[in-house]
Amino acid sequence: METILVPDPGPGEALVQVQTCGVCHTDLHYREGGINDEFPFLLGHEAAGVVEAVGDGVEDLEPGDFVVLNWRAVCGTCRACKRGELQYCFATYNAAQPMTLEDGTPLSPALGIGAFAEKTLVHAGQCTKVDPEADPAAVGLLGCGVMAGIGAAINTGGITRGQSIAVIGCGGVGDAAIAGAQLAGASTIIAVDVDDKKLEWAEGFGATHTVNAREVDVVEAVQELTGGHGADVVVDAVGRPETFRQAFYARDLAGTVVLVGVPTPDMTFELPLIDVFSRGGAVKSSWYGDCLPSRDFPMLVDLYRQGRLDLDAFVTERITLDDVESAFEKMHHGEVLRSVVVL
Template sequence: MTHEVRGVVARSKKAPVSLETILVPDPGPGEALVKVQACGVCHTDLHYREGGINDAFPFLLGHEAAGVVEAVGEGVDEVAPGDYVILNWRAVCGQCRACKRGRPQYCFSTRNATQKMTLADGTELEPALGIGAFAEKTLVAAGQCTKVDPSAAPTAAGLLGCGVMAGLGAAINTGNVGRGDSVAVIGCGGVGNAAIAGARLAGAAKIIAVDVEERKLNWAKGFGATHTVNSRQTDPVEAIRELTGGFGADVVIDAVGRPQTYEQAFYARDLAGTVVLVGVPTPEMKLELPLLDVFGRGGALKSSWYGDCLPSRDFPMLIDLYQQGRLDLDAFVTETIKLDEVEKAFEKMHDGDVLRSVVVL
């Protein structure tokens, strides 16, 4: 049986997205059909539309999603019809060298659905991050479904599927922020504010938010920033050092992903401190640092891919914290929208007017 649904498609580079009829097959072996309830509008979706990921158009966009499993294919025992799930793009294989070494959060061979969703004319679609959740239903690998408490609001829960998890994990998993640490976060959009929330959860004593917009710095205070720095007005490296006794922060998280912000992060950390890059650079960007400084300052320079998360471990734990009132996922939701409003949401995102627009189906 084929399911006919509506979905948001990017047909060509930099062209406005369109609402199209999508044909979704019944799940085959190892697959799950999910009825999507909510899906966040992430910068990665905009990167797909702009051709910044690859040129495998047309794309079925959307990946920060929560919903209910409608059907499963042969051999699936992770989830069952009726399960409330968050979709993830790290369905661990269990067989690659990372998994076999007990590091599934670095799985090098994550799984996606084998069958393709198509347009009405049979054109195969490339689902964003193997998910494609700006649609009423989507087909994924069963391992991409993480079962969580069904009482959690889908508008909030779905955000753990990408950006919020990336920021939280950059602080907690990659940066290994500990009690009493000083942390600086450069860039206070959705990912950066999630990193701030993660640093607060981890018990950081001082959390310094850096951005060029006062509006975003005000958002950061709500997520746990103890100090703010407007880097349009003040040298952020000097400001972070001043706020940390002249030494620099224990952990500095670059949630922007540009050579300038990475250099700021590098020099704003304490000796033997940690730099975490979680902002996504573009292919043409280059970084130049004196090798002697890299050697002489010690510490660690890390990149955080999906917040180094393990969905089966992290999603239920974070939902529990949300349910306890210790992690305010609702605060990331600036607005809820309909499927046909995704293009407008991209414009608001580009202008910095929202933390997250969330499509509700």
């Protein structure tokens, strides 16, 4: 455990007292150097908390507001924002001031948040106000993994009523994609994993069929479950060359492949170009589920409060900051969907 120094909020910034923060696989990527090498990192980004103070110029946020933190504080002026596609903002904001160790060493906050701490400094646009009656441990997960999965299915993949979807990789992001597909009214929801326990979890989130990739050919199994055609949408929530290949060939003609699992920088992928042409459709990557936090977080929290989206089911265990390393180990072995740090 380390003491960190958190500045008072400057113009456009907010100081947030962290209540909960999920342990996400992206944090593990940071720790292992899979994102960048700007050590030392302050990890943690799937967080909910209460605004303690705001800086000058902050008008729509005040102390006491219950917020879910996000890493897409849209700028409003980049070329994506100017064409009305704020969910793709190319110049998202973070706090201008660094948090530091006691010796003055600046910290690199994961995804501009850094919430494995009692307090964190963020840009005010990274704070999304939601229903204060919601459980912070559950709704905080919208800050990354759950939103990424739901958005990959609905926003990026465009899954809709009566369509079929296959989701490869049934961790937190994959199960969120399954939950999103169920919300959207998909008729056939196929969960693919190598772990029977994870496939059982996936059924709880709405999977209508399961495929154990250790036992059968994934592409053939998905085609068999979709009338011999392949799924309308296939989501790769793993992010490896072999799973992306399965996703590409498991979709129907004119279907959509969505990559939401995060590959490491060393991974490469080769595909016959004629197969890209002849299958038609779309191959997309999903950035944060192509979400707009100000639009999507309150809506999904409302669905949670109505009992239509079971965010509680993603919370496998509640832990303390001292338990983060053991949570990484449990994640590596597939024992949890989400460990959530409660401060």
